[in-house]
Amino acid sequence: MSFIDKVTVMHYFSRHPAHAELSDFLAGSDPGARSRIASHLEHCQSCRDVLQLLRGASASQWNAPGTEPSPELLARILESRASDARVILPSDTQIAGSRSTPNRLSLIAAAAVILAVIGGVLVTRTASDVEAGATSGTLVLNPAMPRPGQTVSVTYRAAAMLANQPTLVLRARMRDTGSESYNAGFPTVRAAMLQRGADGDFTGHFVIPANIVYAALAVADTSAQSVDDNAGRDWEILVSDSTGKPLFTALDQRANDMMGRNWEEGLATAHRMVALYPRDLRAWSWLRAFNRWLGKVGDDSIRVRDRAQLAKFDSMFTNGVASDADIGRMAWFADGIDSSIAAHWRARLMQQAPRNSFAVQWRLIAILDTLHQRNDTATVLRQMDALWDSAPLDPKAQIATYATGMAMDAADTTLIKLWTTRQALGGGDKRDFARWVATQFTKIPALRAEGIKLVRNEMDSLAILHPSEQALDETIAEQRARHNVSRRNLLATLGQALVASGDYAGARQVLDEAVSKGWNLEVFRAVRTASLAAGDTAHALTMAARISVDPRTSPTFTDSLRPVAERVLGAAGWNAELATARKEFVKRMLESSTPRSIRGDPRLRDLDGQTTKLSALAQGKVTIVAFWSRFCGPAIEDLPVMNAVATRLAKSGVRVVSVVDEANSSAALKQFLRDRKVTMPTYLDSWHEGSRAFNQWGTPDYYVIDADGRIRFAGTNSAETVLARAEALRMSEN
Amino acid sequence: MKMPRPHAVLTLQSSEPLTQDKVLGRTIAGDPSGIAELYERHAASLFRTAYRMLGSRADAEDVVHDLFVGLPEALRRYEDRGRLDQWLTRIIIRLSLMHLRNERRRRSTPLMDMPQLAGTERSDARLELTELEQAVMALPTGLRAVFVLRQVEGYSYEEIAALLDISVGASRVRLTRAIERLRRTLL
Numbered sequence: 001m002s003f004i005d006k007v008t009v010m011h012y013f014s015r016h017p018a019h020a021e022l023s024d025f026l027a028g029s030d031p032g033a034r035s036r037i038a039s040h041l042e043h044c045q046s047c048r049d050v051l052q053l054l055r056g057a058s059a060s061q062w063n064a065p066g067t068e069p070s071p072e073l074l075a076r077i078l079e080s081r082a083s084d085a086r087v088i089l090p091s092d093t094q095i096a097g098s099r100s101t102p103n104r105l106s107l108i109a110a111a112a113v114i115l116a117v118i119g120g121v122l123v124t125r126t127a128s129d130v131e132a133g134a135t136s137g138t139l140v141l142n143p144a145m146p147r148p149g150q151t152v153s154v155t156y157r158a159a160a161m162l163a164n165q166p167t168l169v170l171r172a173r174m175r176d177t178g179s180e181s182y183n184a185g186f187p188t189v190r191a192a193m194l195q196r197g198a199d200g201d202f203t204g205h206f207v208i209p210a211n212i213v214y215a216a217l218a219v220a221d222t223s224a225q226s227v228d229d230n231a232g233r234d235w236e237i238l239v240s241d242s243t244g245k246p247l248f249t250a251l252d253q254r255a256n257d258m259m260g261r262n263w264e265e266g267l268a269t270a271h272r273m274v275a276l277y278p279r280d281l282r283a284w285s286w287l288r289a290f291n292r293w294l295g296k297v298g299d300d301s302i303r304v305r306d307r308a309q310l311a312k313f314d315s316m317f318t319n320g321v322a323s324d325a326d327i328g329r330m331a332w333f334a335d336g337i338d339s340s341i342a343a344h345w346r347a348r349l350m351q352q353a354p355r356n357s358f359a360v361q362w363r364l365i366a367i368l369d370t371l372h373q374r375n376d377t378a379t380v381l382r383q384m385d386a387l388w389d390s391a392p393l394d395p396k397a398q399i400a401t402y403a404t405g406m407a408m409d410a411a412d413t414t415l416i417k418l419w420t421t422r423q424a425l426g427g428g429d430k431r432d433f434a435r436w437v438a439t440q441f442t443k444i445p446a447l448r449a450e451g452i453k454l455v456r457n458e459m460d461s462l463a464i465l466h467p468s469e470q471a472l473d474e475t476i477a478e479q480r481a482r483h484n485v486s487r488r489n490l491l492a493t494l495g496q497a498l499v500a501s502g503d504y505a506g507a508r509q510v511l512d513e514a515v516s517k518g519w520n521l522e523v524f525r526a527v528r529t530a531s532l533a534a535g536d537t538a539h540a541l542t543m544a545a546r547i548s549v550d551p552r553t554s555p556t557f558t559d560s561l562r563p564v565a566e567r568v569l570g571a572a573g574w575n576a577e578l579a580t581a582r583k584e585f586v587k588r589m590l591e592s593s594t595p596r597s598i599r600g601d602p603r604l605r606d607l608d609g610q611t612t613k614l615s616a617l618a619q620g621k622v623t624i625v626a627f628w629s630r631f632c633g634p635a636i637e638d639l640p641v642m643n644a645v646a647t648r649l650a651k652s653g654v655r656v657v658s659v660v661d662e663a664n665s666s667a668a669l670k671q672f673l674r675d676r677k678v679t680m681p682t683y684l685d686s687w688h689e690g691s692r693a694f695n696q697w698g699t700p701d702y703y704v705i706d707a708d709g710r711i712r713f714a715g716t717n718s719a720e721t722v723l724a725r726a727e728a729l730r731m732s733e734n
Numbered sequence: 735m736k737m738p739r740p741h742a743v744l745t746l747q748s749s750e751p752l753t754q755d756k757v758l759g760r761t762i763a764g765d766p767s768g769i770a771e772l773y774e775r776h777a778a779s780l781f782r783t784a785y786r787m788l789g790s791r792a793d794a795e796d797v798v799h800d801l802f803v804g805l806p807e808a809l810r811r812y813e814d815r816g817r818l819d820q821w822l823t824r825i826i827i828r829l830s831l832m833h834l835r836n837e838r839r840r841r842s843t844p845l846m847d848m849p850q851l852a853g854t855e856r857s858d859a860r861l862e863l864t865e866l867e868q869a870v871m872a873l874p875t876g877l878r879a880v881f882v883l884r885q886v887e888g889y890s891y892e893e894i895a896a897l898l899d900i901s902v903g904a905s906r907v908r909l910t911r912a913i914e915r916l917r918r919t920l921l
Contacts, residue, residue: 019913020906057885069781077802087804090828
């Protein structure tokens with residue numbers, strides 16, 4: 001062997017095979033390379049070690065203690081099955097042993113039915129038996145953190161319910177830096193059309209308008225029959241700077257978007273703001289605001305931190321430059337943390353920047369205070385007029401709202417028109433506001449004729465279903481249903497207005513349509529009046545029977561009616577009328593019921609700390625689950641009403657489980673319940689399992705579950721509504 | 735909801751115990767006892783496979799949960815596909831991969847950058863893993879999936895390519911990188 005040959009051979013043996021080749025060697029594949037690798041291994045300890053490592057990885061080595069699922073997993077599985085959760089598993093194409101071309105299509109099909117029993121209630125959207133996971137696909141945005149004005153490409157792996165479409169619509173709710181809180185009346189825009197490719201993925205792209213900083217996204221078919229809103233979470237875009245950090249304004253708009261949609265996520269957004277923009281008072285103001293709304297501002301750790309931040313900003317703005325807006329925010333932020341610092345900044349604000357939004361709000365409060373003291377509406381309205389002139393746009397609507405109410409109380413038609421016009425400049429749902437104005441006008445004799453005209457206009461406008469007026473997650477069926485409710489309400493308003501203006505024949509015509517749709521006490525009352533006026537006693541009594549059987553009607557009404565009714569119809573006739581009305585009540589109420597399963601069986605804790613489960617409390621009976629919080633004004637206000645409902649329903653065997661958003665029982669909570677004479681059984685949602693099981697946010701929120709433990713009606717914040725629903729359900733099950 | 739197809743579709747290989755037929759029938763009918771029995775037999779091994787793919791107990795439990803919740807309906811499609819345990823393993827691998835894809839998607843959207851709210855963190859109990867197993871768990875997701883599929887589950891590059899939606903070449907490259915990382919960690 002020559003020297004050259006020796007070098008070549010050495011080289012041959014010393015060239016390490018790629019690790020993948022060692023894997024092949026172990027698997028017995030690639031026989032061509034076998035002898036070369038075997039020879040190499042004889043000389044190479046390092047590759048032998050790798051081979052040993054690979055041998056060690058074979059499946060038999062992986063049975064270490066602890067690699068077993070937790071003991072509760074089977075119970076969790078059986079619970080999910082019992083609560084009707086379903087998962088569509090990926091289809092199994094013959095993978096093992098196949099050497100054919102990878103079947104990408106079947107993979108996409110598998111991904112299209114991505115399962116999602118993601119800790120929420122399975123809400124059926126289109127068909128009654130849509131299975132879990134059929135409603136949520138996967139949306140990938142590239143880039144995920146775009147810069148202003150950048151093009152974003154979209155790939156959507158469709159949910160089963162959308163997979164068969166050739167084209168889908170990417171919907172968006174786009175927010176610019178000045179967009180308002182809450183999502184009422186926000187136009188939904190078509191951001192892009194997504195086309196299905198040969199691989200089954202839907203793709204498209206869109207340019208983020210330069211002024212847009214945040215967008216919430218959902219995917220729908222072109223006729224809006226089905227919408228995938230990522231199981232209620234929406235997909236999102238936060239516009240970022242060149243380093244990939246979301247712009248402050250993007251986070252600011254996300255916080256606005258989360259208001260009324262998901263408060264916890266709003267709080268999380270504020271936390272992120274202070275993490276990324278710790279020197280920005282706006283970030284800390286958001287955090288303080290969400291903590292206030294979520295009732296956490298009293299927590300010691302939060303109080304300490306707020307105090308420290310206030311001191312920091314106080315010295316920063318005292319020693320440096322403070323804009324009018326900074327002064328306003330300082331005054332707001334300090335309020336409730338340190339009264340002397342707050343007073344200092346408030347005084348400086350009023351002197352230096354009286355037209356700042358915060359300043360205008362405080363001036364408005366001062367004006368309203370004088371109303372309580374002197375009750376001089378005319379003077380107050382003049383002061384508000386002056387304030388309105390000097391105010392920036394965003395508190396203007398607030399001033400107008402108060403002024404409109406006062407003008408209506410005073411029945412001053414000129415001022416009513418002036419202030420409603422001004423109020424219309426504000427945010428929120430413009431259509432809703434127009435309907436509200438039309439309805440209010442019909443109640444004021446001098447404006448009634450105009451109101452009737454406006455109501456008719458609004459009814460005409462409801463006939464058209466504008467895609468831009470669909471909420472981001474709304475299907476066309478849901479939009480139609482929403483319009484039908486509005487239409488019924490307007491019909492009722494119109495009918496009542498016609499009754500009030502003496503046009504009984506016209507009223508009957510309008511109201512008969514309203515009566516034939518849904519169950520609405522206002523409508524029944526108006527029809528009764530119109531019928532009596534037209535001398536149609538029989539029809540009036542039919543309406544009276546409906547009013548009587550509704551559990552929201554006071555028993556006094558029913559009692560006082562009986563002698564009259566029995567005189568006209570006889571006792572048997574009146575009882576028959578009541579029986580028909582009861583049937584109608586149950587039928588109409590249940591028309592708006594959509595059964596959903598509760599996720600799992602949430603644990604709750606009683607006031608003595610004992611753990612129990614919702615099923616044990618409901619015991620297979622119709623049950624109201626009433627979520628409330630000690631830190632929510634409307635919930636506290638409604639507490640006595642709900643308690644009265646509970647007392648009343650106890651007689652008919654309907655249970656009320658009151659669930660309070662607190663982890664542990666406390667003397668303060670017990671005292672709170674005693675002070676308000678709350679007697680209904682109250683439980684603590686210690687692990688948030690209750691709110692998760694119902695997929696609910698915010699309080700008050702009342703649900704009705706049936707004997708089978710399913711949710712029968714979406715949550716409502718009206719104790720009276722839930723009373724009627726629970727009664728209807730109980731009557732239907734008897 | 736479609737009615738279950740007749741049991742005739744369940745042609746099982748002789749290696750399966752005969753009683754399996756009855757258990758499958760009960761499972762297809764949605765009987766909890768059937769699900770529980772299949773769980774006892776297969777859950778531990780499926781969990782380990784999922785755990786190797788996902789590297790997190792909580793995630794592995796989630797996919798095992800999903801598999802068993804979906805099993806009664808899926809079994810109706812289980813025609814002559816070979817041994818049940820292999821069929822289940824293929825499904826758990828697909829579920830795990832879907833889970834990884836979802837994770838990736840969620841990580842690519844800003845939402846998940848949010849600080850976790852108290853009480854939502856999942857803790858992973860420490861397992862008694864060998865050094866090698868710990869090193870595999872520490873691999874980046876994409877590399878770990880290829881390594882586990884190849885070295886532990888015994889899939890071919892073509893199969894891995896199909897499962898992960900990458901090219902055959904890429905699956906070889908990833909395997910080489912995974913092994914190189916392990917070598918540097920362990921050897």
